[in-house]
Amino acid sequence: MSDKNATIFVCVSCRDEGDPERRPGAVFLDALRARLKERDLPIRAESVECLAVCKRPATIALAGEAKWTYVIADLDVQANVDDVIESALRFAESENGIVAWKDRPVCFRKGVVSRTPPLP
Ligand code: FES
Numbered sequence: 867m868s869d870k871n872a873t874i875f876v877c878v879s880c881r882d883e884g885d886p887e888r889r890p891g892a893v894f895l896d897a898l899r900a901r902l903k904e905r906d907l908p909i910r911a912e913s914v915e916c917l918a919v920c921k922r923p924a925t926i927a928l929a930g931e932a933k934w935t936y937v938i939a940d941l942d943v944q945a946n947v948d949d950v951i952e953s954a955l956r957f958a959e960s961e962n963g964i965v966a967w968k969d970r971p972v973c974f975r976k977g978v979v980s981r982t983p984p985l986p
Contacts, residue, residue, distance in 0.1 A: 871930045872958035873910040874898065874950065880916075880923035894924035894943045901947050909954045919979050928954055933963025937979040946973045 876895040882888035891913075898911045919925040922939035929935045936957070941950060949971035956965045956974075962984070967975065 872933075872954045873912060873929050874954050875912050875914045875917070875927040875929060877915070877917045877919070877923070877925045878913045880920050880925060882923065883921075890923040890943065891925060894926075894941060894947070897943050897947045898950060901951060905951070907951065907955070909951070909958065922977075922979070925979070926950060928957045928963070930958065930963060932984045933957070933960070934984060935963065935982045936974075937981070938974060938977040939979050940977045941973055946971075949973045 876891050876898065878889055878892040878895055880889065880891050882890050895911060895913055902909055902911060917925045917927055917937055919937060919939045924941040924943065925937065925939040926941060927935055927937045938953070950973065952971050953965070953974040956969050957963055965974070
């Protein structure tokens with residue numbers, strides 16, 4: 867998978883609207899890393915300070931060399947950790963990062979904020 871890679875960037879700075887002390891992205895990243903380790907998957911999960919979608923935590927970006935980058939929001943730690951891993955696997959398998967609609971988990975269909983092309 868080295869040449870068809872995927873990194874999941876997770877914003878750990880967003881605050882929970884109902885509980886400003888809670889950082890949903892940080893909780894999501896911890897759960898994601900634990901699940902990736904449990905499943906022994908070669909996908910990286912990295913923290914970032916802000917993805918500029920601050921009102922819709924948890925927010926991630928799927929990125930890879932020579933691939934389109936997707937920013938996805940409204941992720942729930944209880945419901946979407948495995949869906950994000952599935953999304954990253956489909957992303958990693960793709961040639962250019964574009965994943966067919968039918969192959970996307972629901973959170974990847976509904977939560978996309980933007981996509982950005984790779985550098986030429
Ligand atoms: S603080 Fe999380 S996207 Fe801005």
